[in-house]
Amino acid sequence: MPAFAVLRIQKLKSWGDIAGAGKHNQRERDTPNADAARTGQNRLLVGDAAANSVDTIKEAIGGQRIRSNAVLGVELLLSASPEYFRPSAPQQAGTYDADRLEAWSQATTKWLNEQYGSRVIKATLHLDEATPHIHALLVPLDDKGKLNCRALFGGTRHTLSALQTNYAQAVAPLGIGRGIANSRAQHQKVSQYYTLTQGQAIPPMPEPQTYAPLVMPNKVVRMSDERMMQYEREAATKGATAQREALRPAMEALKNENTLLRHRFAQIQKANARLDAERKDLRRELDKVRALDIGSVLSQIFKAKGPYKAKDSEEPYYILPDKREVLTQGNRWKIADAQRGKGAIDLVMTLRGYGQESLDNAVGELARHFGEEKATADYAAAVIENAAEAVRSAARDFMPEKERSQTRGGITR
Numbered sequence: 001m002p003a004f005a006v007l008r009i010q011k012l013k014s015w016g017d018i019a020g021a022g023k024h025n026q027r028e029r030d031t032p033n034a035d036a037a038r039t040g041q042n043r044l045l046v047g048d049a050a051a052n053s054v055d056t057i058k059e060a061i062g063g064q065r066i067r068s069n070a071v072l073g074v075e076l077l078l079s080a081s082p083e084y085f086r087p088s089a090p091q092q093a094g095t096y097d098a099d100r101l102e103a104w105s106q107a108t109t110k111w112l113n114e115q116y117g118s119r120v121i122k123a124t125l126h127l128d129e130a131t132p133h134i135h136a137l138l139v140p141l142d143d144k145g146k147l148n149c150r151a152l153f154g155g156t157r158h159t160l161s162a163l164q165t166n167y168a169q170a171v172a173p174l175g176i177g178r179g180i181a182n183s184r185a186q187h188q189k190v191s192q193y194y195t196l197t198q199g200q201a202i203p204p205m206p207e208p209q210t211y212a213p214l215v216m217p218n219k220v221v222r223m224s225d226e227r228m229m230q231y232e233r234e235a236a237t238k239g240a241t242a243q244r245e246a247l248r249p250a251m252e253a254l255k256n257e258n259t260l261l262r263h264r265f266a267q268i269q270k271a272n273a274r275l276d277a278e279r280k281d282l283r284r285e286l287d288k289v290r291a292l293d294i295g296s297v298l299s300q301i302f303k304a305k306g307p308y309k310a311k312d313s314e315e316p317y318y319i320l321p322d323k324r325e326v327l328t329q330g331n332r333w334k335i336a337d338a339q340r341g342k343g344a345i346d347l348v349m350t351l352r353g354y355g356q357e358s359l360d361n362a363v364g365e366l367a368r369h370f371g372e373e374k375a376t377a378d379y380a381a382a383v384i385e386n387a388a389e390a391v392r393s394a395a396r397d398f399m400p401e402k403e404r405s406q407t408r409g410g411i412t413r
Contacts, residue, residue, distance in 0.1 A: 003084030
């Protein structure tokens with residue numbers, strides 16, 4: 001199944017958010033999705049491991065005034081679907097092909113440096129989770145050095161979509177495709193990445209939920225109809241809320257899995273369209289080298305009559321002016337018992353009595369009657385057939401004696 005690029009962003013609006021992201025990326029706090037036995041394999045691709053992320057970003061911002069709602073940092077998550085890292089076993093979490101990983105890591109790091117340069121504070125490759133991915137922490141400074149997240153990432157679906165396309169183009173040489181373009185892209189949280197790429201199972205649907213019932217008035221007999229109806233409405237609302245909250249994890253997982261499936265479906269559609277185009281191109285090329293029709297050559301050049309069909313055969317035959325019969329089968333032909341061959345060129349050479357040195361005469365005669373393109377196609381078909389026969393002959397000559405004795409008609413039993 002085709003692999004697709006993954007890009008998610010998370011805007012960080014407080015120093016606490018930045019500190020938390022740094023601790024997560026450096027594994028300085030508990031990370032449920034990570035395998036502690038493999039944490040030592042993680043790599044720092046950009047930045048200083050000893051540097052404090054908050055201090056580094058503050059230093060980059062400098063003394064400029066910071067708005068109360070400003071985005072102080074941006075966490076960028078970059079990855080690819082499991083089909084790229086482990087094509088033979090996408091569901092085998094925690095495994096990857098080392099060469100594919102290295103190629104993707106280099107391409108992604110190059111893209112980060114070209115796209116954001118010194119704005120990237122740190123970039124960490126995580127190999128201790130289900131699928132390799134890179135967390136990049138950067139400070140959103142515009143070209144004038146001002147804190148301006150909108151200048152880099154915008155605030156619209158179109159801007160994020162363009163960024164995802166840009167990254168997908170950077171890793172396209174690795175066989176990683178673009179996800180669904182123009183598909184209501186949103187600034188999704190980095191946490192949504194895990195459902196999309198880690199192969200997490202969808203939680204089972206919960207059982208019907210129970211809840212603490214509302215307290216009924218002590219004197220039920222004095223409860224008015226209106227009060228009873230209000231009680232029923234409140235009880236129903238409370239029950240529905242409890243059930244909805246219980247369903248939330250499963251519904252969120254289903255939603256994300258649906259996104260993943262739509263990505264894969266779009267990739268399959270693109271692959272099918274490409275294969276269909278290649279098939280049509282191949283058909284056009286085959287049409288160009290398809291041999292001339294033997295019956296047409298007999299009728300137009302040699303004035304043969306036919307086609308006729310014998311009672312004991314389904315194959316057509318033609319009668320030459322000298323009364324000789326030519327039996328045809330596809331592009332094969334047979335004259336009496338001794339003369340037989342394949343293709344229009346051989347037929348012309350046989351009926352004209354040409355030797356091999358007169359091949360040009362036969363091709364020229366076909367060109368005059370059927371045009372240069374068709375004559376060229378027949379000549380090409382003959383060359384291809386001769387080449388194929390030469391290869392088959394060489395293969396037979398090379399075959400060990402034991403295998404050769406088991407070979408009949410070029411087909412090994």
